Amino acid sequence: MSLLEADAAAVTPLPRQSTGKRLADRAFWVVLFVSFGVAVVGLVALLWYVFDTGWPAFGGRLWRRFPSLDPEIAGARSAVFGTIWVLGITAALAVPIGIGAAVYLEEFASHDRWYTRWIALNIQNLAGVPSIVYGILGLAFIARGPLGLGPTVLTGGMILALLVLPIVIIASREAIRAVPPSIRDGSLALGATRLQTVRRQLLPAAIPGIATGVILALSRAIGEAAPLIMIGAFTYVPFNPTRLDSKFTVLPIQIFDWIGRPQEGFTQLAAAACILLLIILLFMNALAIWLRNRYQQRW
Amino acid sequence: MIGILFLCAALSVVVTIGIVLSLIPPTVEFFQEVDLGEFLTGTEWAPLFTPPKFGVLPIVAGTLVVTVCAIAIALPFGLGTAVFLSEYARPRIRKWLKPMIEVLAGIPTVVYGYFALKFVSPYVQDLWPIGDPPGVFNALSAGLVMGIMILPMVASLSEDALAAVPAGLREGAYALGSSKFEVASRVSVPAALSGIVAAFVLAVSRAVGETMIVLIAAGGTPNLTWNPGEAMQTMTAFIAAAGTGDLSQGSTGYQTIFAVGSLLFVVTFFMNVFSNRVVRRFREVYE
Amino acid sequence: MVSMESPDLGHGDPVRSAPPADIVLTREMQAESVPGAPEPDTRQVVFDIRGLDVHYGPVLAVAEVDLAVAAREITALIGPSGCGKSTFLRCLNRMNDLIPGARVSGSVLYHGLELYGPQIDPVEVRRRIGMVFQKPNPFPKSIYDNVAFGPRVNGQRRGLDDLVEHALARAALWDEVKDKLKKSALALSGGQQQRLCIARALAVEPDVVLMDEPCSALDPIASSRIEDLMVELKRDYTIVIVTHNMQQAARVSDRTAFFTAEIRESGARVGVLVEYDQTETIFTSPSDPRTEGYITGRFG
Numbered sequence: 001m002s003l004l005e006a007d008a009a010a011v012t013p014l015p016r017q018s019t020g021k022r023l024a025d026r027a028f029w030v031v032l033f034v035s036f037g038v039a040v041v042g043l044v045a046l047l048w049y050v051f052d053t054g055w056p057a058f059g060g061r062l063w064r065r066f067p068s069l070d071p072e073i074a075g076a077r078s079a080v081f082g083t084i085w086v087l088g089i090t091a092a093l094a095v096p097i098g099i100g101a102a103v104y105l106e107e108f109a110s111h112d113r114w115y116t117r118w119i120a121l122n123i124q125n126l127a128g129v130p131s132i133v134y135g136i137l138g139l140a141f142i143a144r145g146p147l148g149l150g151p152t153v154l155t156g157g158m159i160l161a162l163l164v165l166p167i168v169i170i171a172s173r174e175a176i177r178a179v180p181p182s183i184r185d186g187s188l189a190l191g192a193t194r195l196q197t198v199r200r201q202l203l204p205a206a207i208p209g210i211a212t213g214v215i216l217a218l219s220r221a222i223g224e225a226a227p228l229i230m231i232g233a234f235t236y237v238p239f240n241p242t243r244l245d246s247k248f249t250v251l252p253i254q255i256f257d258w259i260g261r262p263q264e265g266f267t268q269l270a271a272a273a274c275i276l277l278l279i280i281l282l283f284m285n286a287l288a289i290w291l292r293n294r295y296q297q298r299w
Numbered sequence: 300m301i302g303i304l305f306l307c308a309a310l311s312v313v314v315t316i317g318i319v320l321s322l323i324p325p326t327v328e329f330f331q332e333v334d335l336g337e338f339l340t341g342t343e344w345a346p347l348f349t350p351p352k353f354g355v356l357p358i359v360a361g362t363l364v365v366t367v368c369a370i371a372i373a374l375p376f377g378l379g380t381a382v383f384l385s386e387y388a389r390p391r392i393r394k395w396l397k398p399m400i401e402v403l404a405g406i407p408t409v410v411y412g413y414f415a416l417k418f419v420s421p422y423v424q425d426l427w428p429i430g431d432p433p434g435v436f437n438a439l440s441a442g443l444v445m446g447i448m449i450l451p452m453v454a455s456l457s458e459d460a461l462a463a464v465p466a467g468l469r470e471g472a473y474a475l476g477s478s479k480f481e482v483a484s485r486v487s488v489p490a491a492l493s494g495i496v497a498a499f500v501l502a503v504s505r506a507v508g509e510t511m512i513v514l515i516a517a518g519g520t521p522n523l524t525w526n527p528g529e530a531m532q533t534m535t536a537f538i539a540a541a542g543t544g545d546l547s548q549g550s551t552g553y554q555t556i557f558a559v560g561s562l563l564f565v566v567t568f569f570m571n572v573f574s575n576r577v578v579r580r581f582r583e584v585y586e
Numbered sequence: 587m588v589s590m591e592s593p594d595l596g597h598g599d600p601v602r603s604a605p606p607a608d609i610v611l612t613r614e615m616q617a618e619s620v621p622g623a624p625e626p627d628t629r630q631v632v633f634d635i636r637g638l639d640v641h642y643g644p645v646l647a648v649a650e651v652d653l654a655v656a657a658r659e660i661t662a663l664i665g666p667s668g669c670g671k672s673t674f675l676r677c678l679n680r681m682n683d684l685i686p687g688a689r690v691s692g693s694v695l696y697h698g699l700e701l702y703g704p705q706i707d708p709v710e711v712r713r714r715i716g717m718v719f720q721k722p723n724p725f726p727k728s729i730y731d732n733v734a735f736g737p738r739v740n741g742q743r744r745g746l747d748d749l750v751e752h753a754l755a756r757a758a759l760w761d762e763v764k765d766k767l768k769k770s771a772l773a774l775s776g777g778q779q780q781r782l783c784i785a786r787a788l789a790v791e792p793d794v795v796l797m798d799e800p801c802s803a804l805d806p807i808a809s810s811r812i813e814d815l816m817v818e819l820k821r822d823y824t825i826v827i828v829t830h831n832m833q834q835a836a837r838v839s840d841r842t843a844f845f846t847a848e849i850r851e852s853g854a855r856v857g858v859l860v861e862y863d864q865t866e867t868i869f870t871s872p873s874d875p876r877t878e879g880y881i882t883g884r885f886g
Binding site: 021022024025027028029031032033034035036038039042043045046049050053096097098099100101103104105108109118119121122123124125126127128129130131132133134135136137139140141144145162165166169195216219220222223224225226229230231232252255256259260267270271274277278281282285289 | 303380507
Binding site for chain 3: 389390391465467468469470471472473474475476477478481485486489490
């Protein structure tokens, strides 16, 4: 011990960090925590306010009653059904096309060709195009112009399908890429064709990832109002869609309409419809997270 | 079968071409009626009135003011949140917080618009420091709430960039006697800078292209001012408002939608291309 | 704890590592390793580690290490993968503090000062006790800024040019890079990057340099340059090196500690120190059969 004590005396003791350095470190933590706090407080305030104002008006009438000029009896039945119709059409179009594109890009496209890279780049950039621009496209080509379908559920579904297509493709590509090459090689080595390999091995293995991506894409679609406003979706529709060429409204547009009305009752209804929308979204996201955790494979 | 798959992939290119084709002809027709110089430098925007005025500056200014407000919230606090998550939060907490942030990023924009108009706007009116208080519709409320909306996106993408910085760099800095602040400010953030810049650019592009919040909360009057307390119209809000009205196809008013749409598309498209390119370069450095 | 050791592992009594009082270096050895050097104070103990345990969460990773490191020597830590030698090394400059859930108990005396004591600031510890990592990890900055990083972080603003030159010269890199100090460090070769990392560590004027397998990512020529450098550096610095390469340990180190992983009754693998002695002794006449087995290539 005497040896060690002598050494301890021989060396200068470890000083604390300089005060400036410690203060800077402390201040930095505070700044970061405040940033994080702003993010949390902002979003909590949003959720709290919407639930607080909307809850009294929330209830079965939202999906049982049709819209009305009297806030006491108004509901959003046509908007709920319109949303279901539009979403169904969006899924029916975007899912197969999106998966097909992903399979092509991952499995069949030669990656050194200029057009393959171009397509991939293009998809990336499309994902960032503002939704209102899709509305313009829909207005020019689908609602009016060459297709001339008018402001129908089919038009709405098609526009939202185009809007979420990049999301479906990117998510599906990632899911397919995550399937280990050994599965692919094993199947090919057994004499399966590439298409058989895709159908029997790759897609089943990639389905949880694809499904997660599809749900997230649809939850983007369910909240979109701007492109549908562009094609002239109606704000007052007192009936449910029955055919592809029915006129329609969706929940976000119904909310938009109610926000713009002066009566207090409609403001409440708007918040109540926001709650409904948020609850649906929460379910979809929970399903996506559940799928991801349930089927997440550690290859 | 492979042919069909190829067509699926090629559809995305068709969409892009479709967007361009839907924009160009009416825009060209528009500029046969309206002088390009007047469009880009005019200070009055009243395309649907008689006589019409086609100076785009007021709605460009509106877009800028709202975007600046949004970015002033989203960039610093989003980056702060990202650094907090990547440098301080434990992995288990981060594993929970990240998906939650992403869920919040998916709240529909009408809900944000409602919040901006009914909750934030009264506060903005009450707390306005100088001069006359703003009206119910003002750019500031829309901008602030838009900032909260894009904050999760900035945080999430910046966190991705920070997480891609090799752990060895941080360890190296700690081993030289750096505090957390020094590691974050001199190593992690600079090393992730291009990824963070890409996230910022994407956020700006998102703010410029956002429609519903401004349509609901910023008011509908084109207004050439830098005062965020005033009501303003943005490019997106004009497009949506004009699209709702039943304009007859081929009229100059109808073509205005496409002229403004072209401007919006070009601006956001270039920002997205830039952002994607930066992200790709950034990945190449570390992978 | 000793009674928990499984009997069928027993090679007689559990091996006790060398107690610190054992540090008696022969003057002959010292003279051999650095010919012509002024005789340093070889008896000074830099680290005196007693009863060190490291947990990762509930898992015991390293158990009951007793070891003393002498000043201005190269101490090598060898052993099979997963034996806890890197974990142990990271206890010496509190790098393990950065790993969530890591917990160190026991005593690490640094010049008689308890490193894990309440008054001790880990940031200051790391400034005194530098570290070089397995994979060269230069910052994506210029060569100059890499070396100047540590001094800047520690508040130095003036005299940086001299300091950078001096550190690079000490790391035997100056001549190769003096014309491109403003170029990116990432453009250097792997061996140069690792020497840059050594220069970077030296620039904060540490007392000890810890090296965690510094040559494992390098080719043989680059490795041998680093080895020469280590021998050169021990005139002024105390060096502790973890290595997979037994020849390297034999070539450069003065003392060698052999770690291994024990399988405890619970089935857990725990890193323990088997034997610690002069390098020559470890490689020629180890006292523990497990050491001998490892040295001669029968892993055990």
